[in-house]
Amino acid sequence: MSNKLTTVMTIGFMFLFSLFSPFLLADDNGFVLESNDPPQIEWGPLENGSAVSIAVNKMSFAPGEKIDLQIRSKNETTNQKYYRYNRRSVFGYASVSVQTPQGVPAPLTSKGQHYELSAANSSFTLDYIDKEKAHVLRSLEPINYVFDMTLDGKYIIKAESCLRGNIDSHLVSNSLCIDISGDNLKRPEKISIDKKQWHVTDNSNVAIALVTDKNHYEDYGPVFLQISMRNDSKSTFLIPDSSSNIFDVYELVLFSPGQGRDYSRLSKNQTEKSDMTLYGQNLFSSKTEHKKYSSHVSQNEISYSKVLVLNRIFDMSTDGIYGLSVTGRIKDDSGKEQAIISKTIPIRIGGSLTQSEIEQRKKEQAEEAKKHLQGNK
Numbered sequence: 001m002s003n004k005l006t007t008v009m010t011i012g013f014m015f016l017f018s019l020f021s022p023f024l025l026a027d028d029n030g031f032v033l034e035s036n037d038p039p040q041i042e043w044g045p046l047e048n049g050s051a052v053s054i055a056v057n058k059m060s061f062a063p064g065e066k067i068d069l070q071i072r073s074k075n076e077t078t079n080q081k082y083y084r085y086n087r088r089s090v091f092g093y094a095s096v097s098v099q100t101p102q103g104v105p106a107p108l109t110s111k112g113q114h115y116e117l118s119a120a121n122s123s124f125t126l127d128y129i130d131k132e133k134a135h136v137l138r139s140l141e142p143i144n145y146v147f148d149m150t151l152d153g154k155y156i157i158k159a160e161s162c163l164r165g166n167i168d169s170h171l172v173s174n175s176l177c178i179d180i181s182g183d184n185l186k187r188p189e190k191i192s193i194d195k196k197q198w199h200v201t202d203n204s205n206v207a208i209a210l211v212t213d214k215n216h217y218e219d220y221g222p223v224f225l226q227i228s229m230r231n232d233s234k235s236t237f238l239i240p241d242s243s244s245n246i247f248d249v250y251e252l253v254l255f256s257p258g259q260g261r262d263y264s265r266l267s268k269n270q271t272e273k274s275d276m277t278l279y280g281q282n283l284f285s286s287k288t289e290h291k292k293y294s295s296h297v298s299q300n301e302i303s304y305s306k307v308l309v310l311n312r313i314f315d316m317s318t319d320g321i322y323g324l325s326v327t328g329r330i331k332d333d334s335g336k337e338q339a340i341i342s343k344t345i346p347i348r349i350g351g352s353l354t355q356s357e358i359e360q361r362k363k364e365q366a367e368e369a370k371k372h373l374q375g376n377k
Contacts, residue, residue: 041072042174049077050163052094052171059177062184063150063279063312064222066142069096073161073171081163089119090140094159094173098143100278101153110256110275111317112146142220144180145317150279154179187307188213191226198230199343205233208342210326212310216348223316223347227305227326229340231297238293238331239303246308247287251327254310255344257320274322280313293331310347319350 043051053072061067071094075081083093090112098106108116139146149155159173191211198207206229213224227250231237240249254274276284297303316322324347328340 043072043074044171044173046076047171048169050075050081050169050171052159052161052173054094054096054157054159054173054176056176056178060179060181060184061144062186062222063152063180063182064144064220064309065184066220067144067149067178069139069143069157070136071139071159071161071173072136073163075163081169083161083163088115088121090115090146091159092139094161096139096143096157096159098147098149099156100149101151101155106147106149106155107278109145109148109317110315111141114318115141115146145220148278148315149180150277150312151282152181185222185309187222187224187309189307190304191224191307193226193228200232201339201341204338204340206230206237206330206338206340207232208326208328208340210324210342210345212345212347218350222312223310223349225308225310225324227308227328227342228302229297229328229330230302231299233332234299235333236296236298237333239295239297239328240288240291241294245283245287246305246313247284248291249305249328252313253325253327254314254316255323255325257318257322257349275315277313277315283313291329297330311349316347316349320348322347322349 041053041055043053045051051074053074055070055072056067057070069091071091073083073093100106143149143157155178157176157178161171161173163169163171191213193209193211197209197211199209200207209228209230211226211228217223227246229239246252256274295303310316310324314322323344325344326342328342330338330340332338
């Protein structure tokens with residue numbers, strides 16, 4: 001009985017902590033104060049008794065994994081100093097730059113562009129660092145959702161800040177070198193397909209299905225996508241080999257978020273398309289112009305694509321409902337080429353849960369708690 005009671009109390013505490021923990025460590029400006037120090041803290045050069053530091057909690061990441069940047073400023077003098085603070089800037093009092101593995105500045109994502117425009121039209125306020133104190137903040141958004149960091153390789157991150165006092169100090173941070181690699185990505189081998197997700201093109205015996213690992217992505221992370229085609233005909237058809245590049249087999253179109261749009265009824269000319277990332281551009285430019293139809297799909301057989309990271313190919317940094325449409329091409333046994341067009345599926349990024357999603361989440365949590373209790377009997 002005591003084990004059961006302890007388990008219930010533990011689950012209850014974890015649930016309450018998950019509800020209130022986002023509010024436990026916030027400063028007056030809305031930034032989140034880091035509770036856990038990174039493995040190592042390095043400071044930029046000390047100038048007039050002040051310095052600035054940037055850090056992350058580790059140095060190697062998977063594509064799409066959120067990278068929270070921690071910004072520190074310290075005042076070692078006996079006088080109070082202050083800095084200009086922009087409430088709408090994603091990095092507050094610091095200016096941050098990112099260099100890609102190719103040695104050029106990383107472009108801003110759509111979310112980064114939004115913050116830049118918002119900050120440009122916002123006024124500054126003042127905040128203070130007392131004598132012999134340090135100020136620790138975390139950026140409002142993961143840095144890889146502000147800058148395009150979708151390519152594999154090493155990225156160099158730096159920050160600059162200005163502290164004012166009896167003598168102003170223009171501060172340059174330490175230089176961070178982090179590695180992003182697809183080898184660190186843990187993707188599902190296959191995503192299950194519901195029968196309602198299959199779509200048959202008119203006058204075709206081939207069905208196509210687009211499935212993601214979630215319907216709603218509340219937090220930062222990879223958006224996994226699988227594209228499948230099913231042969232409902234009585235003969236074999238051919239598709240290009242997709243082992244190296246998904247664009248050799250499929251044309252992918254992602255529509256940007258738009259309020260109130262019914263993506264099941266849109267044509268490609270009715271709304272704005274989402275931009276490709278640096279990784280997506282590289283993938284698209286390296287596709288094979290003259291496709292070789294070498295993969296056989298027999299009667300009643302299903303062809304599965306490799307599970308993709310959709311938000312590594314397209315910029316999906318802005319919250320909202322995206323619409324994805326895919327066109328695949330096949331050749332029948334007579335050598336005739338045919339386009340297989342999917343229906344447009346919605347993919348929701350960020351935002352609050354709907355009532356039905358809340359009820360479903362409660363049901364899943366109750367089932368998990370029940371299994372946990374049964375396992376402790």
